[in-house]
Amino acid sequence: VNRVTPYVLGMPFILFWLVLWVVLISVTMAVIYRLDPANREESTS
Amino acid sequence: VIALAVIGLFLAASLLLGLRARRGRDMDLEQWSVGGRGFGTIFVFLLLAGEIYTTFTFLGASGWAYGKGAPAYYILCYASLAYVLSYWLLPAVWRYAKQHRLISQSDFFVAKFESPLLGALVALVGVIAMVPYLVLQLKGLGIIVSVSSDGMIPSHWAIVIGTVALTVYVTISGIHGSAWTAVMKDVAILAVVLILGIYLPIHYFGGFEDMFQAVDKAHPDFITLPTSGMSTSWFSSTVLLSALGFYMWPHTFSASYSAQNERVFRRNAIFMPLYQLILLFVFFAGFAAILVVPGLKGADADLSLLRITTATFPSWFVGIVGGAGLLTALVPGSLLLMTSATCLAKNVYRLARPQSSDQQVTRLAQWLVPALALLSLYFTFNGGDSIVSLLLMGYALVTQLFPALLASLSARRFVTKQGAAAGIVVGVVTVAVVTLSGVTVGSLMPALPQAIKDLNVGVIALVLNTVVMVAVSAVTRTAGRPSAAPPQVQPEATAGAG
Numbered sequence: 001v002n003r004v005t006p007y008v009l010g011m012p013f014i015l016f017w018l019v020l021w022v023v024l025i026s027v028t029m030a031v032i033y034r035l036d037p038a039n040r041e042e043s044t045s
Numbered sequence: 046v047i048a049l050a051v052i053g054l055f056l057a058a059s060l061l062l063g064l065r066a067r068r069g070r071d072m073d074l075e076q077w078s079v080g081g082r083g084f085g086t087i088f089v090f091l092l093l094a095g096e097i098y099t100t101f102t103f104l105g106a107s108g109w110a111y112g113k114g115a116p117a118y119y120i121l122c123y124a125s126l127a128y129v130l131s132y133w134l135l136p137a138v139w140r141y142a143k144q145h146r147l148i149s150q151s152d153f154f155v156a157k158f159e160s161p162l163l164g165a166l167v168a169l170v171g172v173i174a175m176v177p178y179l180v181l182q183l184k185g186l187g188i189i190v191s192v193s194s195d196g197m198i199p200s201h202w203a204i205v206i207g208t209v210a211l212t213v214y215v216t217i218s219g220i221h222g223s224a225w226t227a228v229m230k231d232v233a234i235l236a237v238v239l240i241l242g243i244y245l246p247i248h249y250f251g252g253f254e255d256m257f258q259a260v261d262k263a264h265p266d267f268i269t270l271p272t273s274g275m276s277t278s279w280f281s282s283t284v285l286l287s288a289l290g291f292y293m294w295p296h297t298f299s300a301s302y303s304a305q306n307e308r309v310f311r312r313n314a315i316f317m318p319l320y321q322l323i324l325l326f327v328f329f330a331g332f333a334a335i336l337v338v339p340g341l342k343g344a345d346a347d348l349s350l351l352r353i354t355t356a357t358f359p360s361w362f363v364g365i366v367g368g369a370g371l372l373t374a375l376v377p378g379s380l381l382l383m384t385s386a387t388c389l390a391k392n393v394y395r396l397a398r399p400q401s402s403d404q405q406v407t408r409l410a411q412w413l414v415p416a417l418a419l420l421s422l423y424f425t426f427n428g429g430d431s432i433v434s435l436l437l438m439g440y441a442l443v444t445q446l447f448p449a450l451l452a453s454l455s456a457r458r459f460v461t462k463q464g465a466a467a468g469i470v471v472g473v474v475t476v477a478v479v480t481l482s483g484v485t486v487g488s489l490m491p492a493l494p495q496a497i498k499d500l501n502v503g504v505i506a507l508v509l510n511t512v513v514m515v516a517v518s519a520v521t522r523t524a525g526r527p528s529a530a531p532p533q534v535q536p537e538a539t540a541g542a543g
Contacts, residue, residue, distance in 0.1 A: 007257065011253065014118070015118060025126075025128070025129060025318045026125075029128070029318070
């Protein structure tokens with residue numbers, strides 16, 4: 001992963017790779033938030 | 046001169062906001078430092094996210110991209126991991142803090158381990174770690190004002206003026222001032238960073254890819270991690286260490302007390318990582334500066350963002366950049382000052398004089414603000430480290446609190462107060478020795494493979510810390526009878542009640 005090519009979205013590959021994971025983390029957290037029973041109660045909690 | 050006027054306007058506006066935020070509120074210590082626990086998603090988001098967008102991000106991240114290249118990427122990564130952690134960590138912390146009406150981070154340790162002495166220790170470690178962080182903000186402040194005023198205001202004076210402004214509004218408004226200035230700061234910094242990060246590469250190189258190719262050609266291997274030194278194993282260990290330390294900062298820890306309910310944190314864990322991506326544009330600006338304003342060495346790399354700005358834009362825009370930069374120093378600076386003062390007054394002074402009244406403690410906390418500001422001023426004028434090095438040292442220190450915190454959250458208490466204290470002391474001493482003597486893992490044990498040699502030294506301190514904590518806990522648990530079970534409600538019990 002630690003390399004320059006190929007460029008993705010104008011970024012060297014390593015930078016793109018890290019950015020990709022940051023976005024994936026956000027997506028994962030959104031999914032967890034949806035599934036987590038602790039958030040199920042009505043919104044006034 | 047125009048640039049200066051614009052910066053002055055920013056300063057005046059932030060002061061005004063900070064002072065207005067106080068109106069109509071009775072300032073006891075709980076209001077002053079945790080906003081009466083009434084902040085919703087957006088305020089908490091801004092307070093916690095505001096922690097990331099400090100002068101460190103602004104000057105440090107671009108400075109590292111400029112001076113060191115790829116290792117700067119770590120800044121993008123660690124906070125995202127920290128947010129994942131926060132999803133589970135912060136609700137537990139917040140719940141306990143609310144039940145026990147805690148105000149500072151040390152209070153948490155006092156309550157969990159039933160040991161005011163441990164609390165005082167935590168307070169001291171926190172304050173010691175916060176001083177380099179505060180110094181870093183002041184240093185940045187000085188750089189920003191002096192560079193964007195074309196040297197008309199020497200950085201010494203800029204630092205003094207900024208510190209005075211900071212002190213005034215922290216003393217008067219406490220966290221309410223910080224929250225409102227944080228709003229203004231984030232809007233300003235987002236705009237500025239996006240403009241710089243997009244405009245500069247396109248203006249000078251024609252596009253992002255063209256820019257990276259140009260940098261790669263001029264400095265081969267600069268935009269990937271080196272094979273030794275700041276290698277992939279340095280990168281991973283630093284990311285991990287910083288992620289663990291992220292919420293151990295006393296000001297971040299206690300800023301989380303200000304939330305209205307625990308879902309605030311869970312929701313924020315989704316959006317905070319995306320907010321991190323703004324950092325990309327800071328890197329872009331730093332990389333652009335490599336070829337446009339070459340030749341800045343060592344700690345001067347922190348100047349790169351501002352140098353390229355003054356070289357590219359008209360004076361009024363330089364003023365806006367400077368003003369935004371000023372806010373990035375003031376907001377975190379104010380939280381840092383306030384938290385250190387609260388910790389010292391509540392967890393150290395109270396311990397020495399238990400009979401002092403709440404009012405006296407609040408008053409003392411407010412008086413400690415200028416005293417601490419003076420102390421940091423002193424260090425700012427007498428040190429030469431670059432911004433990121435200062436931050437890494439602070440992180441290595443606060444991370445030492447993590448094992449004890451984690452242990453305190455588990456339902457079965459294995460770790461004793463002696464164990465926690467011993468672990469923290471060993472960890473902090475290790476960091477101090479290593480930082481002062483400048484050794485690395487490699488210089489201690491030259492025979493090891495390169496990947497291990499490059500580990501961040503904070504990791505070693507953390508391992509020693511944990512080992513000592515567990516060992517001492519095992520001994521003190523069997524030696525003395527464990528003290529009576531603390532009157533705590535298990536977190537699980539309250540979770541369902543919501």
